[in-house]
Amino acid sequence: MDTDQDTFAPAIDPHTHLFPEGLMSAIRDVLTEEAGWEFDHPVARSAVEEILAEAGVETYVALPYVHRPEMARDLNSWLCEQAEVSEMLIPFATVHPEDEDVGNVVREAFEAGARGLKFHCPVQEVAPADPRIEEALAVAAEYDAPITYHGGTAPMFEDNHYVGAELFAELLDSYPELRVCCAHMGTYETDAFVEFAREYDNAYLDTTFAMSTQAEQTMGFDPGSIPDETFVKLSESIMYGSDLPNIPYPYREERAELLGRDLPEETCRDLFYRTAREYLGLPE
């Protein structure tokens, strides 16, 4: 009997990535060049789903993003098509701040089945509450759809003007009606982002990459710097996530640190399942 598996499953993984092969290898090339990470995981949907299902994940979210204008529509359609033939996949949508008709790009994606929005602030050069994406945020509010941001400074964006706690606070103050998640525990400003999760009902964090057993080696962050108590107290605002398949280590390492903490069972159910369900607005 695998007790770790029992504690983890059934799980939701609200932070993975599926891209068409060419785009995925371009993204991986950049990550390898800039962060030195090497990736062994297969990228095809069926192969990713096999890894997830084996681990006990029932449902997962794929987060798209585009670094250039006029790419989002095609990528959103592609991902929604992938979801149509999957039992497990919840597709999110993306839009570029320089797209024409930002609001309609998002509306079309939601009508095609996308269930949330993703912004990769440093790659897309967009601040969380950037006026250029105001219409996109309004459409998300209209559809009661959550928005996941890469809004922190990790792993190589400490000098970037589109990320950080200050800009994220502007989002939280301006859009209290939106459910928003800052990925990667808000690294490297985890104290500030944990405070947001404590203070704002609409603020969520995911553990992706930051809480893996490999976080120290891969991004110079010590997951042990976040105490058990934070997860116990804020389990309704923090959810597990993985970045699969773009992780330079086996999938199990993404949850092993959290499972090694001996957290209360209720906390684990929140982290690995219930908080993501609430965030995504899935029925019980």
Ligand SMILES: [Zn+2]
């Ligand atoms: Zn990611």
